[in-house]
Amino acid sequence: MSVNVNCVGGDTHNVFVYGSLLADEVVHTLLKRVPPTAPAILHDYHRFKIKGRVYPAILPVQNNKVTGRVLLGISGVELDILDGFEDVEYTRSDVEVFLMDKSEKLQVHAYVWSNQNDPNLYAEWDFEEWKQVHMNDFVKMTNGFMQELELPESKPRVQTYETFYKPENDKPLEP
Numbered sequence: 001m002s003v004n005v006n007c008v009g010g011d012t013h014n015v016f017v018y019g020s021l022l023a024d025e026v027v028h029t030l031l032k033r034v035p036p037t038a039p040a041i042l043h044d045y046h047r048f049k050i051k052g053r054v055y056p057a058i059l060p061v062q063n064n065k066v067t068g069r070v071l072l073g074i075s076g077v078e079l080d081i082l083d084g085f086e087d088v089e090y091t092r093s094d095v096e097v098f099l100m101d102k103s104e105k106l107q108v109h110a111y112v113w114s115n116q117n118d119p120n121l122y123a124e125w126d127f128e129e130w131k132q133v134h135m136n137d138f139v140k141m142t143n144g145f146m147q148e149l150e151l152p153e154s155k156p157r158v159q160t161y162e163t164f165y166k167p168e169n170d171k172p173l174e175p
Contacts, residue, residue, distance in 0.1 A: 013079050016097050016110040018068035019056040029142045036072045040097040048121040054134040056125030057113030086111040
């Protein structure tokens with residue numbers, strides 16, 4: 001599958017997203033556009049809730065699947081922004097997804113949780129619940145992250161998140 005998108009910098013990338021980046025508002029805040037997308041399934045992975053966080057993690061788990069979408073035609077600069085946003089908690093990995101609308105497979109990047117033995121991972125993360133409870137604040141935090149990126153000594157996304165979601169201001173999360 002080839003995607004023709006006008007991007008400065010040559011090669012484009014396709015990125016499978018499954019959490020906060022399912023929301024166009026978050027993608028637009030980061031990339032200043034919403035690229036073309038395709039609904040997709042990532043087989044043999046599970047999407048977990050993370051204790052103390054409002055966003056999910058994925059890890060390989062046999063016979064499970066994660067539904068999401070592929071952001072198509074991501075430029076190198078945009079991929080750098082996504083790498084910074086996902087920060088050290090995730091590792092960008094190459095995976096194969098099944099495109100639901102075309103019934104074909106596609107090699108893409110996905111951000112996989114770096115700590116495979118993290119005791120804070122539990123249950124199944126729910127996008128609809130996240131949209132209702134956390135999306136507005138998450139978009140504000142993402143805006144802060146983008147403003148930070150423009151500073152000479154910008155903070156990593158995890159630090160921006162932890163500053164924004166101070167425990168005394170944070171809505172209670174499930175254990």
